[in-house]
Amino acid sequence: MSTSEIFLLAMLLIFVAPYVIWRFCKTDYFAPLVVVQIVMGIVLGPGALGAVFPDYHKFVFNPDVTRTLNGVAMWGVMLFVMLAGIELDLKKVWQYRRESATTAGLSLGMPLLFGCGAALLLMAYPGWKGAGAAGWQFMLGTGMACAVTALPVLVLLLEKLEILRQPMGQRIMRYASLDDVAIWAVLAVILLDWERMGRQLGFIAVFVVLTLLFRRLMARLGKTDRWYVAVIWLIACGFSADWAGLHFMVGAFLAGVVMDVEWFGQEELDTLFRNVLLVLMPVFFLSTGLRTKWDLGGYSVFFAAGLLLAASVGGKLAGAHLAGRMLKWQRGEASIIGWLLQSKGLIEIVFANILLDKGIITSETFTALLLMAAASTMLTIPVVHPKLNRVQNRALVGQASS
Template sequence: MNTTEIFLIAMLIILSVPYLIWRLFRTDHFAPLVVVQIITGILLGPGVLGAAFPSYYEFVFNPAVIQSLNGIAWWAVMLFVWIAGIELDLKAAWQHRRESGITAGLALGLPLAFGCVAAIAMLASPGWMGEKALTWQFVLGVGMSCAVTALPILILLMEKLDILRRPLGQRVLRYASVDDVAIWGVLALILMDWGRVGRQAGFIAAFVVVGFMFRWLMQRLPQSDRWFVGLVWLAACAFGADWSGLHFMVGAFLAGAIIDADWFDQKQLDGLRHNVLLVIMPVFFLSTGLRTQWGVGGAAVFVAAAWLLLASVAGKLIGVHMAGRVLKWEKGEASLIGWLLQTKALIMIIFANILLDKKIITNETFTALLLMAVASTMLTVPMVTPMLKRLRTLLERSS
């Protein structure tokens, strides 16, 4: 078979297998399709099915096919991160700045601290820290991975739970939006390359200046043209960030963060997010799964994943409960919000992919983080659903 035919076989596997698992086993209650796609990517990768059937893996996922899939995955994730940036609602967060600052700060700070402690413990054994990492970069990177809340996946889950447009859903979005900005700021700090600091400073300066011009232009364009100009802006920012030594995904997030969501029709923006998830993000999930490794031993990776999951879940819940005490929330409110903010999946996986690309973490750490993100996200809906039935009055609380 030629490369095109093998590529199409790979696409057939990528699109059909997760869908069949999701539909036949009705996993929606604990594992939405996105989570099933991520798990399927892990199973299809070299650590599981590839290890059991190496000839299958070498045939389907040969270097030429992987190169083609990676190109699609890069563009898919840039689009997704760009949309996540657009959906940030910092204006609403500013209007409720005391409540948002306290809740978001504690919901991010506690799991970050717990995750850093977990990372320090992992340093006692070799094989976890990447070859180009400084100790502080590894510790902060793993700690932030434990603190992440995935805004796009949170939106999807709250849509499914029918709370997205309710006051409670908008509150949770405010907290996640503030945390999202902090996450990308910390990532930029971790990726700061003192050998290319001039380039990075030049990129930031150019982004600020050109960003003002871009915003001026976008406000004067018809809505149909804004989509095209926005995509050109996405590609330019991603290139600039990668050239400067940050990462193309940092550029993609910045490209979206300075765009106002109300410049676009909300239904079209929701439709774009859903279509990106449907059409091209499965390729990213598969390419992510292909990067999983178990070189330090399968048991050690699972132990590390459980350790990180404990740090992540406990840190988030304790942080939100502390915020609830300060803000005098009702009984059960902090638990409900704390579990909603556990959704990690995509943004944490993107974050971990960048750390792996920059050799700050190893494939084994990446695998542990990936398992932690999947487990954390799978816990959200089963934990939140019974709470919502008991606490329906909280849905209308706007602060």
């Protein structure tokens, strides 16, 4: 078979397998399609399908096909992260800055602390820390991986729970937005390359100047031209960030942050977001799954995943409950907010990919983080849905009695 035929066969697997499971097994309550796609990316990787059918796996996912898939995945995830950056409403964050900063700080700081503790435990054993990483890089990187909140996936979950446009949904979006900014900022510190310090400082300086010019240009353009210029801006920022020794994902996120939703229209952005999820992101899930390995001590990777999951969920819940006490939230709100903010989804995979690319974590740690991301996302809806119903019913009873 030709490379093009094998590539299309791989694409068929990527799109058919998750859809069939999601549709016929009716997993939507505990595992929306995006979660099934993440899990199937792992299943189709060398750790599962490759272990059962090694010859078939090597035939379908040969180096030529894998390189092509990686290229499609890279472009798709750049668009995805840019859209996540555009979604950030920094004006709303500033309007509710005290509440937002308190909650975002605690919901980021507590899982970061718990995750650093888990990383310290893993460092006591060989095979988890990347060969080129310093101890502080591994600890901070793993800690931040436990603190990540997947803003784009959070939007999908809030829509499914029908609270995205409600006050609680908007609050959660503000908290997650601040966390997203902090996470990418800390990632830049983790990836700091002392030999490329000049490049990195130059990138920041040039980015600030060009952002001012870019925003002026976009304000004068028509909507059609804005879309085209936005794509050029995305590519330029991704290339420049990668050249500076950071990562193209950092550049893609920054490219989106400095753009306004009003330039494009919310409906158009939502349409592009759904299309990227439908057409490109399944390829990214598979491309990510191809990097999973289970070589370290058999099933010890599952222990590491459980440890990281406990740090992530426990840290988010602890931070949310502390914020709830300080800000005097209503009973039950802290638990709902904590569980929604612990959802990892795609951004966790992006974050772990960057750590793996830069040699901060090993493939085994990457696999543990991938399993943690899938588990945390799958837990969200089943846990939050009944809690949300109780809070809403309590509110209705209170209104009726008053």
